[in-house]
Amino acid sequence: MASAPAQASVSEPLIGKLAVYGVGLIGGSFALALKAAAGVGKVVGQGRSRANLDLALQAGAIDAVAHDDRDAVADADMVLLAMPVGQMAPVMQRIAPWLGARTVVTDAGSTKRDVVALAREHLHASLTRFVPAHPIAGAEKSGAGAARADLFRERHLILTPVADTDPHALALVRRAWEMAGMRVSSMDPQRHDEVLAAVSHLPHVLSYALVHELAGREDAERLFALAAGGFRDFTRIAGSSPEMWRDICVSNRDLILHELGHYRTELDRLAALLHEGDGPGLERLFDAARAARNRWLQMR
Amino acid sequence: MASAPAQASVSEPLIGKLAVYGVGLIGGSFALALKAAAGVGKVVGQGRSRANLDLALQAGAIDAVAHDDRDAVADADMVLLAMPVGQMAPVMQRIAPWLGARTVVTDAGSTKRDVVALAREHLHASLTRFVPAHPIAGAEKSGAGAARADLFRERHLILTPVADTDPHALALVRRAWEMAGMRVSSMDPQRHDEVLAAVSHLPHVLSYALVHELAGREDAERLFALAAGGFRDFTRIAGSSPEMWRDICVSNRDLILHELGHYRTELDRLAALLHEGDGPGLERLFDAARAARNRWLQMR
Numbered sequence: 181m182a183s184a185p186a187q188a189s190v191s192e193p194l195i196g197k198l199a200v201y202g203v204g205l206i207g208g209s210f211a212l213a214l215k216a217a218a219g220v221g222k223v224v225g226q227g228r229s230r231a232n233l234d235l236a237l238q239a240g241a242i243d244a245v246a247h248d249d250r251d252a253v254a255d256a257d258m259v260l261l262a263m264p265v266g267q268m269a270p271v272m273q274r275i276a277p278w279l280g281a282r283t284v285v286t287d288a289g290s291t292k293r294d295v296v297a298l299a300r301e302h303l304h305a306s307l308t309r310f311v312p313a314h315p316i317a318g319a320e321k322s323g324a325g326a327a328r329a330d331l332f333r334e335r336h337l338i339l340t341p342v343a344d345t346d347p348h349a350l351a352l353v354r355r356a357w358e359m360a361g362m363r364v365s366s367m368d369p370q371r372h373d374e375v376l377a378a379v380s381h382l383p384h385v386l387s388y389a390l391v392h393e394l395a396g397r398e399d400a401e402r403l404f405a406l407a408a409g410g411f412r413d414f415t416r417i418a419g420s421s422p423e424m425w426r427d428i429c430v431s432n433r434d435l436i437l438h439e440l441g442h443y444r445t446e447l448d449r450l451a452a453l454l455h456e457g458d459g460p461g462l463e464r465l466f467d468a469a470r471a472a473r474n475r476w477l478q479m480r
Numbered sequence: 481m482a483s484a485p486a487q488a489s490v491s492e493p494l495i496g497k498l499a500v501y502g503v504g505l506i507g508g509s510f511a512l513a514l515k516a517a518a519g520v521g522k523v524v525g526q527g528r529s530r531a532n533l534d535l536a537l538q539a540g541a542i543d544a545v546a547h548d549d550r551d552a553v554a555d556a557d558m559v560l561l562a563m564p565v566g567q568m569a570p571v572m573q574r575i576a577p578w579l580g581a582r583t584v585v586t587d588a589g590s591t592k593r594d595v596v597a598l599a600r601e602h603l604h605a606s607l608t609r610f611v612p613a614h615p616i617a618g619a620e621k622s623g624a625g626a627a628r629a630d631l632f633r634e635r636h637l638i639l640t641p642v643a644d645t646d647p648h649a650l651a652l653v654r655r656a657w658e659m660a661g662m663r664v665s666s667m668d669p670q671r672h673d674e675v676l677a678a679v680s681h682l683p684h685v686l687s688y689a690l691v692h693e694l695a696g697r698e699d700a701e702r703l704f705a706l707a708a709g710g711f712r713d714f715t716r717i718a719g720s721s722p723e724m725w726r727d728i729c730v731s732n733r734d735l736i737l738h739e740l741g742h743y744r745t746e747l748d749r750l751a752a753l754l755h756e757g758d759g760p761g762l763e764r765l766f767d768a769a770r771a772a773r774n775r776w777l778q779m780r
Contacts, residue, residue, distance in 0.1 A: 266759070316706060316708045317708065317709075318708075318709070318710070335708065336705075336706055336708070338706070375702070375703055375706050376706070378694060378703050379694070379703050379704070379706055379707040379708075379711050380707070380708065380710060380711065382690070383690060383710060383711055383714040383715075384710065385750060385754075386686060386690065386714070386747075387714055387769075388750075388765060388766050388769040388770075389743065389746045389747055389750050389769075390682070390683060390686065390743065390746075391769040391770075391772055391773050392746065392765050392768055392769040392772070393742055393743055393745075393746040394678060394679070394772075395768060395769065395772030396768075400772070402675070403675055403678050403679050404679070404772075404775075404776045404779065405636075405779070406616060406636055406638070406675050406676070406679055407679040407680070407776065408616045408617065408618075408635065408636070408679075408680065409617075409618070410618070410680060410683060410684065410716070410717040410720075411679050411680065411683055412777075413713045413714070413716045413717065414683040414686070414687060414713070414714055414716075414717060415683075415773055416710070416713045416714075417710040417713065417714060418766075418769045418770060418773050419770050419773050419774065420710075420766075420770070422763045422766035422767040422770055423763060425762070425766050426759050426760075426762045426763040426766060427759070429753075429754060429759075429762050430757050430759045430762065433754040433755070433757055436754060437751060437754050437755065440747065440750075440751055440754070442693055443689065443690065443693055444744070444747065445693075446689045446690075446692065446693040447686075447689055447740065447744065450685060450688075450689050450740075451737060451740055453729075454729060454733040454736060454737050454740070455733070455737065457730050457733055459566070459726050459727070459729075459730045460726075462725070462726045462729050462730065463722045463723060463726035465688060465692050466688050466692075466718075466720075466722035466725050466726060467722040468692055468695060468696075469687075469688040469689075469691040469692040469695065469718045470688075470691075470718060470719050470720070470722055472691055472692070472694075472695035472700070472704075473691050473715055473718050473719050474719065475704075476704045476707065477712075479704065479705070
């Protein structure tokens with residue numbers, strides 16, 4: 181356009197074309213955030229559900245639904261894999277033959293050892309341009325309808341690059357998530373999976389377990405009728421996507437079982453204090469927990 | 481005053497004088513709620529902490545600090561005992577000699593078998609006018625500074641009267657809590673303690689346990705640094721008053737241990753699914769939990 185200001189061609193977006201596989205809460209929010217920051221030219225989407233892709237179109241998260249995998253990724257600057265980890269392998273297999281020679285691939289999977297292993301198995305020539313990443317943000321809601329441009333603001337993104345990850349690809353992915361508002365840090369995939377097992381996977385499992393156990397009782401309805409705000413907050417994460425958490429649990433089960441073991445030992449200690457009616461011991465434990473949580477809240 | 485409208489003397493408040501022992505979140509909010517509903521004439525407070533009583537005065541929850549127990553309760557229409565359950569016995573002992581012949585006593589304790597037993601032991605002639613009650617409302621905050629008039633709105637109050645509870649006393653307490661906005665129901669003390677062990681006491685213990693276990697590790701700070709919103713909600717109740725939860729746990733420990741046993745059996749099931757990497761089994765469990773929680777949210 182003749183009337184376009186001169187700087188329009190100077191400030192090209194960071195990513196000319198982005199392809200998002202799995203345009204749900206995470207994929208949709210990433211696209212919206214980059215668009216809000218003028219960090220992307222065109223976004224195309226691919227996914228299992230046409231209804232969800234239509235939602236993403238309506239929300240402006242994607243500009244088009246790609247005709248096929250070649251159309252989606254051959255000329256893309258970046259491909260984001262944002263589906264549950266259990267869908268990662270077939271999608272990598274499908275896109276690998278069509279990935280452009282400079283296309284950077286990244287993911288938003290909640291577990292990283294498995295994704296790195298799958299990339300090694302399936303991405304072939306594009307492996308060095310694969311940047312494993314995990315944006316630690318989410319909600320119990322899922323789907324494109326829940327996506328929003330500010331989902332990632334001030335949240336943590338963890339990169340888990342491996343020895344042969346291309347530094348330019350790594351820098352591009354880091355920059356893109358920073359544009360989306362995230363605080364980016366790096367660690368190795370094993371450490372990532374250990375940390376997340378402790379502070380995310382275990383609490384989810386514990387929350388699902390409590391609701392499931394109560395829901396199975398004959399008097400469940402009368403029990404739930406008297407549950408209050410504490411119960412609501414404790415169980416909020418039991419409203420999370422069962423499919424996503426199935427995949428996380430299967431993938432990271434060794435480390436989750438390890439954490440569950442620690443937790444059961446703690447419950448043994450607590451049960452002993454209860455058996456003994458040890459008021460001072462219980463108060464010390466509760467007080468230490470509250471103090472630690474308050475320190476954490478101030479740190480955030 | 482000559483100019484006062486005629487109906488001023490007709491619409492006398494439900495409670496002429498209310499004495500609140502323990503002017504914290506619950507006691508302070510009860511007073512504020514009754515005042516907002518024009519349900520109380522004068523409110524006097526008593527408590528362990530002069531600073532907290534001053535806060536309650538500043539917030540308008542109480543009109544005066546009682547000089548002593550006789551001054552507080554001799555001419556009171558209602559006395560609310562709103563301190564942690566562990567303080568209940570000494571306060572009952574102190575007030576019993578001074579309670580007026582028509583004074584109704586009620587409490588806001590989180591456990592009811594123990595409070596009923598203490599009343600039998602300590603309230604003597606006033607026992608029939610003691611109405612055990614539990615307003616199921618709260619927050620991780622405590623103290624008079626956190627009190628607010630709408631804390632109880634649409635929340636559940638459980639009355640646990642016994643065979644010899646005076647029906648007029650029961651009706652007065654019911655009416656007062658209804659004025660504060662609560663939905664009032666009744667059950668026996670044993671059933672109350674069973675239900676609360678399942679939907680309130682157990683989740684609190686589980687939440688404290690998780691934070692305490694993580695906080696005790698060498699790498700606690702790095703773990704907490706990556707904890708996100710799910711962790712925050714799951715552990716909100718670990719910010720609750722250690723003293724209050726010590727008393728609840730000591731008082732209701734048999735039923736909490738019973739619930740903990742159920743929960744550990746559920747964790748056994750979950751651990752087996754994880755060991756086997758049983759994706760469909762995990763998804764079924766998570767799905768059933770999410771569905772039950774969604775039904776509950778719609779019921780509320």
